[in-house]
Amino acid sequence: EVQLVESGGGLVQPGGSLRLSCAASGFTFSDYWMHWVRQGPGKGLVWVSRINSDGGSTTYADSVRGRFIISRDNAKNTLYLQMNSLRAEDTAVYYCARDRNYNLGDVWGKGTTVTVSS
Amino acid sequence: QSALTQPASVSGSPGQSITISCTGTSSDVGGYNYVSWYQHHPGKAPKFMIYDVSKRPSGVSNHFSGSKSGNTASLTISGLQPEDEADYYCCSYAGSNTWVFGGGTKLTVL
Numbered sequence: 153e154v155q156l157v158e159s160g161g162g163l164v165q166p167g168g169s170l171r172l173s174c175a176a177s178g179f180t181f182s183d184y185w186m187h188w189v190r191q192g193p194g195k196g197l198v199w200v201s202r203i204n205s206d207g208g209s210t211t212y213a214d215s216v217r218g219r220f221i222i223s224r225d226n227a228k229n230t231l232y233l234q235m236n237s238l239r240a241e242d243t244a245v246y247y248c249a250r251d252r253n254y255n256l257g258d259v260w261g262k263g264t265t266v267t268v269s270s
Numbered sequence: 271q272s273a274l275t276q277p278a279s280v281s282g283s284p285g286q287s288i289t290i291s292c293t294g295t296s297s298d299v300g301g302y303n304y305v306s307w308y309q310h311h312p313g314k315a316p317k318f319m320i321y322d323v324s325k326r327p328s329g330v331s332n333h334f335s336g337s338k339s340g341n342t343a344s345l346t347i348s349g350l351q352p353e354d355e356a357d358y359y360c361c362s363y364a365g366s367n368t369w370v371f372g373g374g375t376k377l378t379v380l
Contacts, residue, residue, distance in 0.1 A: 187369070196273070196357075196359060196371060196372070196373045196374035197310070197316065197359050197361075197371045197374065198273075198371060199368070199369040199371060200360070202367055202368075202369070203345075209367070211366065211367040211368055213368070222304070247284060247315065247316070249316075252318075252321060253322075254302070254304040254306075254363045255304055255306040255321035255322060255361075255363075256306060256361050256363075256369050257306065257316060257318055257361070258306065258318045258321070259318070259326060260315040260316050260317075260318075261315060261379075263315065264315065266300045
């Protein structure tokens with residue numbers, strides 16, 4: 153079964169850091185671009201970041217560029233999102249999703265919740 | 271990276287058809303045929319419903335269809351069913367390896 157499982161969410165103070173993980177199974181992880189998408193409380197889905205299949209190319213939404221770092225370990229079939237300098241507005245459910253030829257998200261995880269609050 | 275414009279809500283009765291619009295610009299929706307649609311029930315993973323503007327992944331009912339004209343993409347659900355009630359989001363490739371979502375549309379089946 154093709155599956156993505158996020159972990160690493162939690163409560164963090166403003167200015168703090170957190171690293172999210174997304175474990176992939178059921179497909180050849182190293183063949184696919186991957187994305188992070190978030191949904192704030194009562195808000196819509198927002199694209200956060202993308203990484204290509206070998207990890208050599210990354211892109212970010214303006215709102216997180218310079219603070220978040222996307223990476224992957226193809227040997228461990230795992231995608232990461234290092235989140236630094238966290239702000240209250242980063243509070244959201246964070247989803248990882250698999251890319252399908254420039255169509256974001258043919259497979260999604262169930263999400264992990266990040267709360268930024270003092 | 272401005273969000274695509276979707277109506278906040280639409281509604282219809284069982285058996286009716288509804289259409290959800292998704293308006294962007296020539297830099298996203300109008301510039302690429304990489305528009306996708308997702309069905310999202312709160313607390314669950316979004317479900318991939320349409321890709322490449324009008325293609326359906328295997329397992330998605332053919333009462334869902336997609337189209338595009340200029341800078342506006344549309345999702346049509348024909349023969350509404352109670353289980354279609356959900357939030358729906360469009361997403362478009364926006365060039366330079368960036369993507370943009372619509373604000374989401376809440377579908378109510380009356």
